Amino acid sequence: MPQRPRPRTTLARTTLATVLATTATLLAAPAAAADSGSDQCTFSRTNHKYTGTPWALQRVNLDELWSQSKGEKVRVAVIDTGVDTANPQLTQAVDASSGTNLLPKKDGKGQPLERGKANGTTDTVGHGTRVAGIIAARPEKGTGFVGLAPEATIIPIKQNDAEGHGTAATLAEAIRYAVKAKAQVINISQDTANAVAPAEYLHRAVDEALAAGVVVVASAGNGGMGGNVKPTYPASYPGVLAVAASDRNNERAAFSQSGDFVGVAAPGVDMVSTVPKGGHCSDNGTSFSAPYVAAVAALVKAKHPRWTPREVVAQIEQTAERSITGHDPRVGWGVVDPVRALTEDDHPIESPHPDEGLTHAEPPTPAKLTLGETPAEHNARLATYVAIGVTALVATLSGGAVALRDARRRRRVVGGGV
Template sequence: MTVRRPSRAAAALALLTAATLLGGAPTAHATGTQCAFPAEPIEERPWSLQRVRLDQLWEISRGDGVSVAVIDSGVDNRNPQLAEAVAAERGADLTGEDGDQTTDRVGHGTKVAGIIAARGRDDTGFVGLAPGATIIPIRASDTDGEGDVATLTAAIQHAVQAGADIINISQDTDAALSEDSALRQAVDAALAADIVVIASAGNDGADGEQRDTFPAAYDGVLAVAASDRNNERAPFSQSGDFVGIAAPGVDMVSTVPLGGQCVDNGTSFAAPYVAGVAALLRAAEPDWTAPQVVAHLQQTAERAIPGPDPHVGWGVVDPVRALTERPAEPPTEPVPDEAAPAAPAPEVPDLVLGETHAERAERLGTYAVLAGAVLTAVISGIALVGRDRRRRRA
């Protein structure tokens, strides 16, 4: 049973859009349809980091002391931004191919690791979200970026034994897996060890159909969809009720083998974005449990509706809000936002209606009768006065 990395179509899209969306900087980064290793540094700050106040974030946490297992195609620590981030001795190579856990011939795992914990350098605007965290490299996919469920299972087991605080799995399979499968058991063991398990939702969502992918769809795993610059679901991102959160996954800059950076697309790069924020949070709140960390990331995500939807889950992760709005005792499950309180009823004065036609006619009639009576009285008075005058003359 094959475990997939992101589709090559997504990677090709990244190369086609890189020059226009990053100001033409990565012209030396692509040869044909693949990124060349090493690559030239990308000087600009990537869009996915421009929206984050990194200085404010890092005043609270840099992820120090937190270990993130990257189960992928290996992590090349020859990239200067990863040299101090990778704990190769705690990793493992489960492929049986030439090389070891720091060998990455496809560059996928090196990109994933960079988004989490790449150290900053003066020649690039790219840096990992948690530059104080440690990467545990576990090579579980081959030179084609392919793996199998058995190897993925063994990789999760190794991450637990290596003392990982967070596991990032940027791979998936849509094959139906039973609840008692070895992969399910490995995930359960990681959750029981209080590890935050994060997995990409998959890149086959362009057809609009909802489907489960594994291990992302397992209960307890934080499934990550890809969002674009508008905080909407990226067209390729897989939808489903299992999606727990979203993160930037379009035109993602990250480290590549030997040095430099390239651009790529996929939920594979949204997942480590969330893993980076989780590393910051675990360092800031070491007493929080894994379910509390996950629930808080979801609760503080940016969303357009009170609760989750199958496209972006509870919303797009908000690193600054997650670190600055920490409750004393976070819940273990997110809850929908409260509805906005109803506005007070306006004070409306009593409605006064104008007189009807009948009332007006009655009023005018009354005026006419009164006027007639007055006129009659006046005439009578005048007549009496005239009569009195005539009598005096006589």
């Protein structure tokens, strides 16, 4: 499917003084890598329902996974374009009473904005609703789609919209709000462009969340065409689990951002998820890889509530499927493996081990070059000769015994006068 550019979240280059003077750096629309049917999604109660099981879920043994954890009671903050609870798979998954809307009431020209509900449950873009579904959508009859952590709770924090009216300041505010709302995992499917680091207050907000014991997961970005390598924010901040996108072959998706800051990769191509009002649509992007990993973090957190953010991140990185030893700037420590993350967890670790994660085969033993008869062949030949000799000897002895017997009989007959 050809890649078609979509608006990306950007933080414009500016000085801190300018930021303070103009409220904050503006953010553009949420990132999506390429369209795979989302434009045909009309966001209606009669919207198409995906009847099968998406490939990103088929790669996981859900029964084995959920025998370990379903993310029960873990609170995951989705900082995005809002989460529409009208979709029946999200109605029970979202804690609307804890949500908020941090979009400004007016745009840069002083015109009123259509903000939606104050609790963050309005999503005219559909981006945040997709993200939330990948994390915690409840099972529903008639579809094989479900969230990876179907008993986790979503905290909807509306911080951006289709026009990118969110700011670096509101993103920092959203992170702090999530901590106060007792989030244990934060998902941020937004990133900067042109490797521009935002104002330091965003970094401080991330550090505060980590210090409070919150796992922070962020998309690595969709600017990776042509092997482009650059840092993005907040994904590249220390302690944040940056997620790249992988395809069905566990390889980096062409659009996925590369860099040393990438922690792991996760499915990000043709990602089916919930949309406003009802039904499902499909889309591509690291925006949808991040919540896949955020869901795994919620599962780990539910099973090991006392593990620190660093330990949760290290567990996910350590158990990822690797194609090489060590870290790969394209997919980090590998493609996330939810089942391994929940089953190979007998003790916490603080960092992944470079030499683990691959199956090491025994090297072949080369045969010795022998120009003549090998010792084994020589022994086999002698054994054959011995066997033949023994057989001949037995036959000879048997024949001699018969001849001797006959001769004795003849002597007795002659001696008797017959």
